[in-house]
Amino acid sequence: MDVTFLVKTFFVALSGVPIALLITIVSLLIALPSGFLLALSRINRIPVISQLARVYVSFVRGTPIIVQIFIIFTSVPLLLAPIFEKYHVKTSIYDINPIWYAFIVFSLNTTAILIEVFRSAISTVSKGQLEAAYSVGLNNVQAFRRILIPQILVVALPNICTATVNLIKATSLGYALSLREITLKAQVAANVGYNFIEAYIDIFLVYLLLCSLVETLFKLYEKRLRKYKTAAA
Amino acid sequence: MLEIKNIHKSFGKNEILKGVDLQIDRGDVVVILGPSGSGKTTLLRCINFLERADQGKAIFGDIHVNLKSATKKQIHQIRQKIAFVFQNYNLFTNKTVLENVTEGLIIGRKVPKAEANELGRQSLAKVGLADKLNSYPSELSGGQQQRVGIARAIALNPDIILFDEPTSALDPELVGEVLTVMKNIAKEGTTMLVVTHEMSFAKDVANRVIFMDGGVIVEENSPKEIFSRPKEERTQHFLRRVIPEDFIYNI
Amino acid sequence: MLEIKNIHKSFGKNEILKGVDLQIDRGDVVVILGPSGSGKTTLLRCINFLERADQGKAIFGDIHVNLKSATKKQIHQIRQKIAFVFQNYNLFTNKTVLENVTEGLIIGRKVPKAEANELGRQSLAKVGLADKLNSYPSELSGGQQQRVGIARAIALNPDIILFDEPTSALDPELVGEVLTVMKNIAKEGTTMLVVTHEMSFAKDVANRVIFMDGGVIVEENSPKEIFSRPKEERTQHFLRRVIPEDFIYNI
Amino acid sequence: GSTATTGAKSEAGAAKKEVRKVKVAFDQGGKPIGYLDEKGNPTGYEIEVMKLVDKALPEYEFEYVPTSSEDLLVGVQQGKYQVGVKNAWFTEERTKSYIFPKEFLGLSGVGILLKKKNENIKDLSDFAKAKLSLAPIAASNAQYTIVDEYNQANPDNKVKLKAGDAFSVDVVQWVNEGRVDGGIYLGATYEKQVLAKDGPYHNLANDLVYNEFAVVKTWPLFNKKEQEFADAYDQAIKKIKEEKKTNKLMVKFYNTDLFKLLDTVKR
Amino acid sequence: MQTYFDSTYIWGALPQLLSFLHVTFMVVGQSVLFGTILGFILAVLKLGTSTAARKIANGYTTILRCTPSIVLLFLVYYGLPAIANNFGAELNHLSTSIYVVITFSLQFGAIMSEVMRTAYEAVDRGQYEAAVSVGLSPVQAFRRIVLPQAFVVALPNFGNSLLELMKEGSLAYTIGLVDIMGKASLIISNNYNSHSLEIYLALSLIYWILSILIEQIFSKVEKIFSKGKLVIKTT
């Protein structure tokens, strides 16, 4: 075990955190609302949208992220390049920062996961809550924002937390896009001297740190939201 | 001010409402009586669009709507003028008692928060819950929950309040108090449509009593008429079993 | 057959039950009266161990238990002999009406399925729900739900039934019917502890009436005594507001 | 004979001494260096050479364990495998974690894959000067180190180096498509993939060029405690190389004989 | 595009990939089984009254959830035999699939424990109270009344985790266990890293069909168990 390497690489890996977080946050910002809305569309069996949502969920949830990354990364330029050329679009398709691909793939994935998370959580809230909200003159949006979502979140939060932690870990697949995040940085550092054991320990520590921080935030938020429930106990 | 024409509503193959007409004028206090399962709750729910009727029209002030095909906007407009007291309370479980009452004011009606809190406090005081402002519904007894439901409706100061058995979970002492509250707001001119089993309320406060059975209005009349001289056999039958002998003589 | 000694129960800092004693003999029908929030529901819940009392003893037949530290086995034994009718029904949402009633028989008491179904049908018929056997609770009106709750308790044929406002969601016609059912099972010798606001039930059926307020038993006596000559001022006050003038004379 | 699980052993030596079983890990995705053939048997240049070593060492019995490059590196270091082959190159740092024997195992040609029009780019410094873009290289790959070392040696004429993933980057396709200008490539792979008549990208043979700029020795990695085994290996392989058996294997698997260029090899 | 894309590779890869499907099934099946049991135990601890047990269960969940799969795999693959060695057991000859199953089970358990905890908490307490009041024992009340209702709540999240697990094949490949994902990698490297798009498309096709099948089953089960339940419908 090479301790100096271990320590040095820890900070190298740590410097990959911002990009991992950036992908995570952007994906969540997109996936939370769209996952929620699509979940509603499935519960209410809105025609077309709910069927599309199902197909979408089954594909995105069913196939490995790395494969999705690969397919998008390989075929999008192949498909777009001729189009760009034809219409004389100036920017080269190959100059697009690969982080955009990451945003797309990870938001699509997280959305699919969250649709299911919300679907289960929404079903636990009693119908009477919505009716009561209507009856005091709240509209749909107000009723959801003020009454239903806080109750739904209590049930959904632990699973959103799991999804977020998984997302953070999955951003390591960004290596396929040459994104310089945690895992890739550590592995590059390890390659010179084949210090992979140390690198894995560093990766482990960084993710553990990052994810437990995120988990703690979720737990705190859950506690706050549950106030009304624990009051009864 | 509220006119309902020919409401029909089925659940699956069961037709629950079979063409109900209803007319309520400003200041009216209308009581609906009827056996369990006769469709009273369903009628109120259709008026408030909590259930979509299969057929029927409503005229609410200057808003004319088809109950089956009303738009979201129309529904929202109408709901803004109606308050509802649920048979099973339906308090917001994630809000305190006071928040339950002020929610509709602050968010739905845009009343400033301080004012809403004041209104909320007043209406909670009216139902005798001034000391439970910060409890959560799960910490309340059944009767307390029902009173919060009533306070929530009253606080909105709506054009019309629909009450679905507002005193069922109350002890008789409170029934008296709540009925007094209801009488007072009735006197203030609030229009009310009340499903209740409190004959004395019907007798004392209502200016019209409707007897429903099997999804239709069997009979409709002033309380005096309906209690002393019910025309239909079904009504007679129901009232005979429900009302103490001496009740009618007291009218 | 059931003796409770010195129950204490607090929620947080609020002491709700402040030392309640209770003795019920076989065949007794005891009615508990009291204003909302006085601790009636909490008392019943503690007897059935749905809430753990902070202090207190119970003697149930030959089972002596400390209410605070009873073992799982003791609790199970006692619950096998007690049935509970909830103020807010608490029907099993994932079971049909008939299954709601037979669940306790088949699983809890090991009654053969066919027999349990027959018993279930009978007790549902008693509360007038013979035609709703295969509905789910979410498809029932409030009154129908409450009757299922009662049928569920009756079907168990327990030593004692605790009723928490069993008629509150019923229309008066049904109240009459359900009270008749309750009278009948009372006559069959079932012991009952009933929280109710139905004074006439208390008058006609109960052999003892307990008046609770603020977590203590204020007064306890035969219905005749308590309605005609309440001793405590609080009881007098409560009854005066609750009972029609002529009620007392009728006793 | 050797199978996936039991190594070849010399019939003569087996009886006398206690035969020691050793595990030889190889990167199973490393065709033509080490891989599993259609029947699932391990083969490839480095595997076949190791089989010859096994034959020459009666006191050892080799077991070939197909695995990933990550696991190979961890496993050899931890002692789960006694030795690993994965087209590994020598760096000073790596000797801290593994024993590099005295005798190398094979040779690997490295070059730049380019479009025909960039034929004149012969090595990394040409490439850097022309400011061309380079396909990402898997971080655990030795080619990455080569470029990285070049960059450190030539700080004012650097190649733009990016780490990526072996599977997501199809260098031939990327270069031909124009997504990047060039990619570091192994001669052996180029031979099999583009030049060979039945190669999957033989249709691009006229559009691309491969300019080899270095030949590098490849080494088996021994666990730190396996000095004795490494010495035995040295003995055996020396003889095998003298008998020119390695040359034959190289032609078989790489289509060229890099041993001819041995004089030019610097590392 | 035509220059690089050759659909014959897709059809060629399908049978090769399918012949490794049983490995995926075996690993997923066992991991789900053991992981669910573990998750259940953890959930019970989390909901129980013992503070120490709750802390342990929560700590376990945090660590296992936060550990990258590959690190966990190495920990199990190298750590377990080392620990066993201290007790005199020799585990080095164990099949790699066992390590993969252990790794996945440990991780799946952590995730399922949260799924189960939230599902349990989402069921109204009145349901349990009613059940014990009709004479069911707490265990019966749980099994007959609470569990079926919690099950419906857990199902979509369970599906999420199951599909997630199914796709983790690349992890198994790391220690040389080849499932369909690993086979795809091998096919690609046998083609010298070319035509990977086609191979990956073939792989996706199989995975997609699998996930549709699984979802069909789940939605059937969900329908059966959510009888009598009212859902929120906006009006």
Ligand SMILES: Nc1ncnc2c1ncn2[C@@H]1O[C@H](COP(=O)(O)OP(=O)(O)OP(=O)(O)O)[C@@H](O)[C@H]1O
């Ligand atoms: N969602 C539903 N699905 C199917 N049937 C329903 C549904 N809701 C109500 N019903 C049926 O409609 C009938 C009328 O119900 P409603 O709630 O209107 O009765 P009610 O007059 O309010 O009775 P109560 O006095 O007992 O509350 C009942 O027989 C009930 O079973």
Ligand SMILES: Nc1ncnc2c1ncn2[C@@H]1O[C@H](COP(=O)(O)OP(=O)(O)OP(=O)(O)O)[C@@H](O)[C@H]1O
């Ligand atoms: N879980 C709880 N947490 C805190 N306070 C509670 C809780 N449950 C009940 N209480 C309080 O205990 C008091 C007694 O409640 P209980 O339900 O026993 O009243 P009750 O006599 O049944 O009234 P009602 O006739 O209205 O049902 C009430 O003031 C209530 O607010």
Ligand SMILES: [Mg+2]
């Ligand atoms: Mg009703």
Ligand SMILES: [Mg+2]
């Ligand atoms: Mg109560």
